[in-house]
Amino acid sequence: EVQLMESGGGLVKPGGSLRLSCAASGFTFSNYTVTWVRQAPGKGLEWVSSISSGGTYMYYADSLRGRFTISRDNARNALFLQMNSLRSEDTALYFCARVGDLVAQTYDYWGQGTLVTVSS
Amino acid sequence: DIQMTQSPSALSASVGDRVTITCRASQYISSYLNWYQEKPGKAPQLLIFAASSVHSGVPSRFSGSASGTEFTLTISSVQPEDFATYYCQQGYSTPWTFGQGTKVEMK
Numbered sequence: 736e737v738q739l740m741e742s743g744g745g746l747v748k749p750g751g752s753l754r755l756s757c758a759a760s761g762f763t764f765s766n767y768t769v770t771w772v773r774q775a776p777g778k779g780l781e782w783v784s785s786i787s788s789g790g791t792y793m794y795y796a797d798s799l800r801g802r803f804t805i806s807r808d809n810a811r812n813a814l815f816l817q818m819n820s821l822r823s824e825d826t827a828l829y830f831c832a833r834v835g836d837l838v839a840q841t842y843d844y845w846g847q848g849t850l851v852t853v854s855s
Numbered sequence: 856d857i858q859m860t861q862s863p864s865a866l867s868a869s870v871g872d873r874v875t876i877t878c879r880a881s882q883y884i885s886s887y888l889n890w891y892q893e894k895p896g897k898a899p900q901l902l903i904f905a906a907s908s909v910h911s912g913v914p915s916r917f918s919g920s921a922s923g924t925e926f927t928l929t930i931s932s933v934q935p936e937d938f939a940t941y942y943c944q945q946g947y948s949t950p951w952t953f954g955q956g957t958k959v960e961m962k
Contacts, residue, residue: 739898772899780891780899780942780953796950830898839887839905840946845898 737761737844739831744849751821755849757814757831765789765809768834770842771816773827781827784816785834821853857881857945861954867962872933876957878943880924887946888926890919893956894939902941903928933959 743755757769770785784805785794793805804817814831828848835843858881868874878888886906893899901910903919906926916931930937938961943954 779956780893780944782944782951782953785951794949832899835901836904836946838946839889840944840951841889841901841904842891842899842944843901843904843910845900847896847898 737833739833739844739846741829741831741846741849744829744851746852746854747821748855749822749853751853752817752819753821753851755816755818755829755831755851757816757846759812759814759831759833762833764807764812768837769807769814770832770834771805771814772830772832772842772845773825774830774848775824775827778827783829786814818851821851823853825851826853827851856950857884857948857952859943859945859952859954861941861943861957863957864955865958865960867960868933869962870933870935872962874930874933874937874959876928876941876943876959878926878928878954880926880945880947883924884945884947886921888919888921889944889946890917890928891942891944892937892939893942899942930959935961 738760740758771783786805802820806815830848832842832845860879888906890903891899906921907919920927940956940958
C-alpha cells in the first residue's frame, strides 16, 4: 500500500525556518517525481515545489523560489522541504504527493498533511 | 500562468442526483487535466487523470470529459460519501495550477 506521511510542521515566528519531511513507503520511491502542495486555511490547493526521481531537477512556484528548497534522500525514502524567511502567508497545511503520471502531472497519492503556522 | 476557473463554486444536491462540475483553462492545456476530491481532515484523492481516465479504485459513477479548454467532472448518481470539495488541476505547464474548488453539499 502506497503511503506518504508528512512531519515537521509547527508554530514559527515570521522570518523563521522549518524543515518538513515526508516519509514514503509501499512503492519504489526512487522511481517517482514527488511534490509539495499546500492549502492555506479555508483556501484551495496551491502547488509549491517538485523534484525529479533522481533529485536532479527541481521546480518551484515563482513566489517561493529563493526561500524554499526541496530535496530528497532516496536511500531513506524521504522528501524534504526547507522553508526559510517564513511569512504569515506561508501558513498552510502542507501535503506531499507522488507524481504518478509525469506527462499529465498527476498526483496519484497524497499524505494527510502537516500544519505550518507562521505567527508572532 | 494558466488560470483554472471552476464553476459553480458550490452546489447542493440530493442523493441520486446527477452532478456536473466545469473547469475552464485560460489557455490550451491539451488533455492534461486532473480531478481530485477532498474531504475535511483527509488526504486529497485522485479521481480522474488526463481529462477522462478514471483512477484505480474510483467508482464508475465518476467520469470526466473535455471540449477544447473546458473540462467536466460528472457524478452520475451522487452518493452520501461524495459530498466533498472537488478540484481540477492542469498538468500542461509549470506552475501546475488548481481551480478554486467546488463544494458539493447535501440538499
